[in-house]
Amino acid sequence: MGLTIGICKVSWPRSTKTARIVCILLFSLILHGEHPLSKESVTVTFVDPEWSHDLTEHTVVADDRLKDFTQETGIGVKHLPTPETTLDQLDLVRKLLRQGSSTPDVSGVDVIWPGVLSEELMDLKPYLATELSSINADVAASYTVKGKLVAAPYHSDIGVLFYRRDLLRRYGYATPPRTWDELEQMAARIQKGERARGQKDFWGFLWPGAAGEGLTCNALEWQVSEGGGRIIEADGNISVNNPDAIRSWQRAAHWIGWISPPFVTSLQEWDAINDFYHRGTSAFYRGWARTYLLSVRDIPSVRDTIAITSIPAGKNAQAATLGGFGLGLSRSSRHSAEALHLIRFLIHREIEIEEARADYESRNWPELYDPTAILRAKRSSAETGKQQVSGVVARPSTVAGEKYEEVSRAYIQAVHSVLLGQSRAPEAAASLERELVRITGFKTGPPSRNRVPTQKSLGRVSGARPAAASTTASAHDSLK
Structure with a gap:
């Protein structure tokens, strides 16, 4: 590098x-x-x-x-x-x-x-x-x-799901996955089909799984979408040791070797995105909206093949890390x-x-999720005519303050050990809870059941331009 x-x-x-x-x-x-x-x-x-x-x-x-x-x-x-x-x-x-x-x-x-x-x-x-x-x-x-x-x-930025338009068309899918269940089904089917066509190293789903902050972003989306809380809640309660968070880690561990490659646990952000759209050996990739804006959107040959949509939803919500x-x-x-x-x-x-x-984007790619929606000033649903559906979740950096780096490192270590099969998820969550209590001095408590903020409720930095013609990510891209 x-x-x-x-x-x-x-x-x-x-x-x-x-x-x-x-x-x-x-x-x-x-x-x-x-x-x-x-x-x-x-x-x-x-x-x-x-x-x-x-x-x-x-x-x-x-x-x-x-x-x-x-x-x-x-x-x-x-x-x-x-x-x-x-x-x-x-x-x-x-x-x-x-x-x-x-x-x-x-x-x-x-x-x-x-x-x-x-x-x-x-x-x-x-x-x-x-x-x-x-x-x-x-x-x-x-x-x-x-x-x-x-x-x-x-x-500002949010997590998004990149996907291969051409492969979804090939296997008869009109829209990208709305839920983690749908992503698993689609990734497994496309992976099987592409390997049968001769791409023996093809995988369904890539994501940055190395022991870094990218893993915190991914794992937070997994557990919030299933109702597993935000590691440390806004009120200071350490909530990470709960059944929904544990199940979300177990699910991700199950992906490895099934729809995600064994080496996913060593992928950094740019390793993963390079594998996805340069090598073309996967159907889905969890990335960031600005990566699409800076590296994909303005390359016609790539843009015609790759699109983005929202992070899949779990049983509780649809959550994208801020x-x-x-x-x-x-x-x-x-x-x-x-x-x-x-x-x-x-x-x-x-x-x-x-x-x-703004105008060029809305005229040329009205079907795409508008990743700058998170940077747009608050506007009512009646004003925009659009529903507020997808959610944005912040990492617990504000509540953890100067302790956040230690909190994140402890969380990364716990989740990574589960993905590698070095720890069982229940034991890793219990150990993490004790470690976070030691680091912060906070008490333990249940996950907050507050509604996840909508993507559109977060304003853009400029607050200057009106909403583009596209809807939020959960409206999903048409593949026509």
Whole structure:
């Protein structure tokens, strides 16, 4: 894996202690050194976890936006990437922010990081009143700690199900699966058929099953959809040790070797998506909406074959994990005014891009689920004429606060041990419960039966454009 910084290409081994050390040393050198290509009197440093892959065509914050910012303001920007996995990204960003005067000015902040980074980042609420009026309160709350807006919501995201249009047509399916039961049936049938046609390494369902934050997102969707709760509820009750959560883990373990390959437990996010749409050896893949926007939608040959829909429902609900990044400003920044200017610029530029794209999308792909629906300001069902059906679930990062990293690591370890067959699910859940009590000091309790928030109830960052012609994911794509 490699990343381009300026004119140099930097490579590191994935998810290792060595990688983190190399990254920290690299960033320290860059932060302390002069930028060889910039002659501006002020240069702000932007550490960007979204720019963590060598995907030069689909960089989330494209270099031309930063060049436009420099051209308009005279302020230079050092744009720096991070490692691939979320936990490695957090390790690096946290260490950089705690370096004092040499810290980055602006940092991308994953939606699960605010509680961990709140002491290192400024409260942006007093400075972004206009922008906050267009940002949905539910999204902003994910970046708020004790009333402090740790980061300005920038790119929101949700889990979605990718599927092969051509294969569903081949096997007579008019719509993608609505439930986990339907997904299992369709995946098994398509897998059997494709292997009979000569693709011996074909599998029905791919998903990131490596021991990382992606597994937390997947497993949370499994258990919430079955009524198994959110690991730690909003009231602080540790709810994970319950029969519905346990059954959801057991079900996923049963997929391995049946409709999912044995190596699924080692797949990171980009390993899985590359296997899905480059190798073409699976029918379904659990991914993220923005991956479709950035890597699939604009490639006609791929778009005609691949589409997205909502995460399948269980007996309780249809749940998609909330993801995304905000933009935070370091309390130690030596250029806070210029850094705030960059944050405003990027947010407003994103609004402009979304508005320009809206009409084209609605005219050309009205049948597709609109993944930017989660970034749209709240609007009533009567106003839109659409039902609120699919749900979005947040990881327990706000309630866990600075303990979230430990909580997530413990959860990942428990679920991964079940998937690998190293632990039985009931024992793993009981052990996890004890560990979470130790980590947080919270009490145990039952899962909350509150309704899962609808996807459409979460506003988009810009809040500017009206709903596209498409419905929410659970309306399901027509395959005509």
